[in-house]
Amino acid sequence: MNKKKEALLLLEDGTAYRGIALGIDGTTGGEICFNTGMTGYQEIYTDPSYYGQIIVNTTSHIGNYGVQLEDEEESASVKIKGMVCNTFSTIYSRTTADFSLQQYFERAKIVGISDVDTRHIVRHVRQKGVMNAIISSQILDEKELMAELHKIPSMDGLELSSEVTTNEAYYVGNEGSSSWRVAVMDYGIKKSILNNLTSRGCYCKVFPAKTPFEEVMKWQPDGFFISNGPGDPAAMTYAVDNVTQMVNTGKPLFGICLGHQLLALSSGINTYKMHHGHRGLNHPVKNMLTGLCEITSQNHGFAVNPDEIESHPDVEITHVNLNDKTIEGIRRKDYPAFSVQYHPEASPGPHDSRYLFDDFTKLLSAI
Structure with a gap:
């Protein structure tokens, strides 16, 4: 995938953010929520409790220590629906890492977006409340993407x-x-x-x-x-x-x-x-x-x-x-x-x- 391909994050209330696509080229949706942890992104992504959700990582840099499969997996597969971050690192510094986070997301077929103002997103969710959202590097028209967003079920009343x-x-x-x-x-x-x-x-x-x-x-x-x-x-x-x-x-x-x-x-x-x-x-x-x-x-x-x-x-x-x-x-x-x-x-x-x-x-x- 072209690492500089444009992506669009659209929230249920119509708020839109444009950034750079990460992971695979595609479209994904779910309930948007944010995690304030400064480490442990791999544990977050494999936690089954996040199934059906798009995760906003509030830490400025995500991916900088890569992925290590043996010790940091909480389940057998990535459970999140999508990931949002500010700066996404396609290179990593940890010598024991198995591969990069980009490669990890490609293997797991995860769609994500970077180069967006995650502080603004968090403030918006804190003020307006949790809501559904959708990420796409395929559909960049907001009206067309909103039609897809409306197909995503609410977490309220959902058995997962x-x-x-x-x-x-x-x-x-x-x-x-x-x-x-x-x-x-x-x-x-x-x-x-x-x-x-x-x-x-x-x-x-x-x-x-x-x-x-x-x-x-x-x-x-x-x-x-x-x-x-x-x-x-x-x-x-x-x-x-x-x-x-x-x-x-x-x-x-x-x-x-x-x-x-x-x-x-x-x-x-x-x-x-x-x-x-x-x-x-x-x-x-x-x-x-x-x-x-x-x-x-x-x-x-x-x-x-x-x-x-x-x-x-x-x-x-x-x-x-x-x-x-x-x-x-x-x-x-x-x-x-x-x-x-x-x-x-x-x-x-x-x-x-x-x-x-x-x-x-x-x-x-x-x-």
Whole structure:
């Protein structure tokens, strides 16, 4: 592809940005959102929670350290729909890199745009709210491209976990040397989460998203893990039913991100779509149980209703976002079940919250 070919980014409200095409020549659309992390772009692109979304990287230079396949993939493929950045580097300095980010996007058939004012885009999304967008290096007429944009479904009410989940159940860890059997519901699981579980003595069986509760229980797990993932949690009634039954077993349950929202829904607490969501590596969260602050990695566009939690007799708030007071963690008072909205595995960082995996294994030890 001609690296200097023009590309057009068009937002749902008609705002347009013209820049330079990256990745492959094509057209792609999805919900536009921004990530403020200054490193870890490869982990972002392979995170299944970003499925269906166009990512705006706010860091000025993207691609400068290339791509390293062995250590930095969170799933088996790139999950984003498109990428937007200011300066895109087709060369890289890291000697251990396998190839450039441009080559990586070409292999994954990703369409993107660079040389646009990402600060302006972020300010616009923060003010107007999250919306759908489309990128094209094929259609440069705004009216024609808007017609294509209108075909993209809204994330609100969209079920996407079944698009990214495993097709068959599989095992992770060493059965012979592990202390506990943990059933992992894959709604878009990240490899780093599984690594954190297995490194603490968990032998995991990872189940497809729509596996019936009865089939999960045939494996006789000691506890349950409810994963992160994309889409609207309120559209996942099959998952809410499963989580409800898992909680009622009295066995330990831990949920992250989408798993947090599903635990809330299973407890009768509603979720809502946020104005522009939280995505980045520097979100401050207060642990209400210890009084300590954690700097956290986040990626979510939905949240749980705080008023419904505060009035719930069996659920308490454990973590709160210090920027906007949204709920970042809950736990059940009547069952050994808890969850957090952010990502304690924090790949690529920071690692302030990895103690939550230890909290889960302590619950497993108590059974």
